[in-house]
Amino acid sequence: MLKAPPVLFAVLTLASLTPGGAAVAESLTLQDCRISAGPGAPSIEARCGRLARPLDPGGAVAGEIELRVAVVPALNLTPEPDPLLPIAGGPGQGSVDFYTSYSFAFESVRRNRDILLIDQRGTGESATMNCEFDEDLIDGEFSTELTIEYTEECLQQLPYDPRFFTTSVAVADIEAVRVALGYPALNLYGVSYGSRVAQHFARRYPDATRTLIIDGVVPPQISLGPEIALESQKAVDRILARCAGDEACNEHFPGVADTFAGIVASLKTAPVTIQVPDPSTGRLQELNFGSGELATAIRLLAYHPNSIALLPLLIDEAGKGNFVPLGSQFMMTMISMGDALSLGMHNAVMCTEDVPFYDPDGIDYDGLEATYMGALQVDALQAICSIWPAGPIDDGFKTALQTDIPVLLLSGDADPITPPRYADLAAVDLGNARHLVGAHQGHGQLGVGCTPRLIARFVEGADPAALDASCLERSFVMPFFLDFSGPNP
Numbered sequence: 263m264l265k266a267p268p269v270l271f272a273v274l275t276l277a278s279l280t281p282g283g284a285a286v287a288e289s290l291t292l293q294d295c296r297i298s299a300g301p302g303a304p305s306i307e308a309r310c311g312r313l314a315r316p317l318d319p320g321g322a323v324a325g326e327i328e329l330r331v332a333v334v335p336a337l338n339l340t341p342e343p344d345p346l347l348p349i350a351g352g353p354g355q356g357s358v359d360f361y362t363s364y365s366f367a368f369e370s371v372r373r374n375r376d377i378l379l380i381d382q383r384g385t386g387e388s389a390t391m392n393c394e395f396d397e398d399l400i401d402g403e404f405s406t407e408l409t410i411e412y413t414e415e416c417l418q419q420l421p422y423d424p425r426f427f428t429t430s431v432a433v434a435d436i437e438a439v440r441v442a443l444g445y446p447a448l449n450l451y452g453v454s455y456g457s458r459v460a461q462h463f464a465r466r467y468p469d470a471t472r473t474l475i476i477d478g479v480v481p482p483q484i485s486l487g488p489e490i491a492l493e494s495q496k497a498v499d500r501i502l503a504r505c506a507g508d509e510a511c512n513e514h515f516p517g518v519a520d521t522f523a524g525i526v527a528s529l530k531t532a533p534v535t536i537q538v539p540d541p542s543t544g545r546l547q548e549l550n551f552g553s554g555e556l557a558t559a560i561r562l563l564a565y566h567p568n569s570i571a572l573l574p575l576l577i578d579e580a581g582k583g584n585f586v587p588l589g590s591q592f593m594m595t596m597i598s599m600g601d602a603l604s605l606g607m608h609n610a611v612m613c614t615e616d617v618p619f620y621d622p623d624g625i626d627y628d629g630l631e632a633t634y635m636g637a638l639q640v641d642a643l644q645a646i647c648s649i650w651p652a653g654p655i656d657d658g659f660k661t662a663l664q665t666d667i668p669v670l671l672l673s674g675d676a677d678p679i680t681p682p683r684y685a686d687l688a689a690v691d692l693g694n695a696r697h698l699v700g701a702h703q704g705h706g707q708l709g710v711g712c713t714p715r716l717i718a719r720f721v722e723g724a725d726p727a728a729l730d731a732s733c734l735e736r737s738f739v740m741p742f743f744l745d746f747s748g749p750n751p
Contacts, residue, residue: 289313290331290442297332297379299362306365308332308379313442315383315435318426320654327389327422331439332358334365334377344447344472345376346721347436351454351478351706353611354603356386360453367708370718371449378448380439382459384427384607391427391606393419409645413609417650420606425653427610433463440470447472449721453706454478454680455611461663461688466656468665473724475717477672478706479685483662485619486612487643490679491557491635492626497564497678497704498522498573498634504702505574511742515574521581526634529553538589541597551589557635559592564678565705571740571749613647614655620644662691668724669695672713674703696726702739711737 295310310332317325333345346368350360358379361368368377381388393416417424436459440448449472452460457476464471465482480486502519505511515521533552540547549555563569563576576587620640630637669692673682682699689695698716700707707713712733720729741749 290439292331292333292443295332297334297358297362299359303362306334306362308334313435313439315438317422319431319434323423323426325422327383329383329389329435329439330356330358330381330387331443332379333443334361334372334379336372336374336376338374342375343445344449345378345445346371346449346451347378347380349450349452349456349459350382350385351456352385352603352608353455354385354605354608356381356388356390356602356604357456358386359602364708367714367717370714371721373718374722375449378439378443378445380436382432382607383435384610385604389422390604391420391422391424391610392604393606406641406645409642410649413646413649416605416609423651424606424610425614425651427607428614428653428655429459429462429611430654430656430659432459433466436463437467437470446470449473449475451475451477451708451717453708455480457680458482458615462656462659464665464667465658465663468667471667473721474665474667474669475672475720476669476685476688477708478677478680479671479673479688480680481662481684481688483660484684484687485616485660486679487616487640488620488625488630490639491630491633491637493681494561494564494635494678495633496681497676498560500676501564501570501573502577505742508742510744511574514744515578518574518577518581522577522634525577525580526553526556529556530636534585536585536589538586538593541590541594547593549589549593551585551592553634553636554638555592556588557638558595559588560634561678562595563591564676567702567704567710567740570676570702570704571742573742575743575745609646609650610653612643613650614652615659617643617647618652619660662688664691664693666693668720668726670717670720670726670729671695671697672700672707673697674700674705674707674710676702677705679705694726696729696731698731698734700734700737703737 290311290313292309292311295308296305297308298305312328313331314326314328317323317327348357348361350357358381361379383389384391447470450460450463457478458480460474460476461482464474502522505515505518530553533550536549536551537546538549563573579587627637671685671689673685675682685697689697700710703710716729716731743749
């Protein structure tokens, strides 16, 4: 069963929280454990524990939650005192699951430093705030009324008051864990939404921040939503233009950009009904594949180099009337998103930190409607947030981070949601920063080429200017698939 309808995922007031004095150390005992990305996945030795935290740091609402904490010890027996803290994206992904999927990329850092993992409140095993829906609710075209119905059902399912799962509350949790474990400072890696968390932690706790790596950068002053469709269309256009400039790709898929435009126009008029194998059971399942399903499939395909390589092939197949490959991609995306992302936490962030700051007069609806995604996401987010309660947000949260802390910014030039110009915008107010851009790369550079080594060298030296990044010029770019057997050798 799909766990959430596609319109509910973005993948971005009460009194403000005021940064106080030194945090009070709370009890956190770690014990030997193993962490993994799920059943059948390799496990990693760690030290795990739980830290109790107030649900409402302001004290007006009673109750506690527990944070899941894990420390993957450094390989060096005399490690540096400041660990690396990876912060997952979403919003809504747990950092433990994120790390176990990308642990290979952190091994160079781990030689000399612990890896500190904290499932952000509302995600993973830290008071998760997820929602499930009946299949009957999921099948249907977007409408404001139906989205509000989804949202009301979600709110009724949540085990905790959804106001207290914002970034402003979460960074105080991170600081409490740091103090409880006795680390003098942290090196932070944040990807996508995690880049927002990392920047705000550095703003609120500068003395506890040694270095900052932000990957797929979301500047604090940007409110996610209105530009997502525009940026995703630009990314897809660049990918298809690259195919047109590639002799083999153009030979196999001539006019693929026109083919895609025709598919978008056709599905906006009427969906197609297809039989798609269920990714879990293999049984055929009827799927009404329309513009919303297309948008979900294409957008996520454009995130990563390996799936980018599939785009021209899948578009060409759909242009010939075979929508099954794209339909299968949609179903796999929805299942993976439902498993990985906590919808309640996601909405808590978006409805406090993004949607309330939209400028209705500044939204380019004509431009949105000209994209393959249309205005679906913006309309859905505004419908959700019309009834979702906003939570605490710190003073100055939506202003640019100004700091001399060493910062490494990472972007892919084909990123469909956080383009390099976002990192450039963030860098304006960073006094000791460097921005590296991967050619033909999508969203998140962590596992790309030599990036893991660059991150390790940056953390070690804390000097962005001294970083030799020439290896990025040799990063492998996955060639386009010409058929379902894969790219040509």
